[in-house]
Amino acid sequence: MNLKRLEGRIAVVTGASRGIGRAIALRLAAEGALVAVHYRTRRDAAAETVSAIEAAGGTAFAIGAELDSLEGVDRLLQVLDEELIRRTGINHFDILVNNAGIGTSPSFEETSEEDFDRLFAVNVKAPFFLVQQSIGRLRDGGRIINISSGVTRIAYPHIMTYNLTKGALNTFTLHLAQLLGPRGITVNAVMPGIIDTDVNASWLHTPNGRKSAVEMSALGRVGEPSDIADIVAFTASPDGRWITGQMIDATGGSHL
Template sequence: MKTALVTGASRGIGRAIAIRLAADGAAVIVHYGTDEAGAAATVETIERAGGTAYAVRAELGADEDVDTLFAGVEAALAGRPLDILVNNAAAPPAGPLGVTTREEFDHLFAVNVRAPYFTVQRALPLLPDGGRIVTISSVATRMANPAQTSFAMTKGAVETMTLTLANDLGTRAITVNAVAPGATRTPTNAPAFAAPGLVESITRSTALGRLGAPEDVADIVAFLASDAARWITGQIIDATGGLFLGPRA
């Protein structure tokens, strides 16, 4: 049985990824920051379906966050290797340039850049040759949205990390990829899509004509984590359904 660590797996895209990897037979370490009930629900869903899961708490962005995380991870692994690492946890956009505070900016980079970087660093001794690293990025890196400047900067950083790590770890057959979702409706962000006309505007600008669902992203991550994707590395996979590809008739 393979093992997987999914950060930020108490809800939304992270929960969907954890459930999907478990369905493929992996024992999943469900990381959460503050949502203990949500992490428990993810674990329960996996176990109810016959899978294996463990909840591990660590508040990313805080001092010694990765130390706390891997104390729990190594306890759950109990000497087994960590086959799959999914860096999903992220702080949300803090606002446009004129509004974002220094504290918000620093928090964004601590959670979205520093934590994934040092999570990979700590995971590498546990990853066997042929392991998988997948990081969740965002469509924000390829479109100009002034309200998400600092957030987009963090995602651009992890995309660069993806490229350099893929080149570095290829000798161990460890693949390193990123998945960039677009407008994805989750229980947490559903209120954001309640603005009049917003959903219609997004779907008109999306080639596949709908909002994304967490399961859409989870299926892509599961593919990249599988043996079928062994020849794919250093790639940023667009998971937007074709958002803003160009003018629509």
């Protein structure tokens, strides 16, 4: 049995300096992929992710870019091109994981135009243009995995704008799967529920907060970043070749 299902593949993971993105980068590297670890401002955290991958026998490098505009996308791809050409002689890659995003939003009543535009810039515009500008770099038979959210099937009006951005990402996933299918490229969205990351730590690590989160799940526990990373690794691997255009619920059965 080949435990290195992604040997020879190159993966780009946005927002990979911490949390779910870091777990995904570690998991794909463990499968044999060369991983580009994107970060926005947490250079040291991204370096730690790269170091952890290398300590485990994998290969990775970090790329810093602010992903809220086409300029930021261009910056990421410029550095990616340079690094891949230096390492492999070509600027092609196989797996794109759109994980970077803003995880919270003001209440519906308090959301300003600036809040709204910022959320859509990071959570929707950046993935849209990153895919658009990467089409020529993504090899046939490749994978695109968008990290969405379980809030797209569960009503949480108090974070409505965030929910809307993830709904847009799901629609984007569906259309991309149809568009890129002839090239053998699969496109799926993974929809996490409540995951134990530092983004959720302020309330999840309180007795009442954790209790309420556990009670939401049919499996009776809070999700871990590795739970999501394992799903991403499957869809990125040859084993996931016949799954495309799907919104994969990864909430642990929340609110069934």
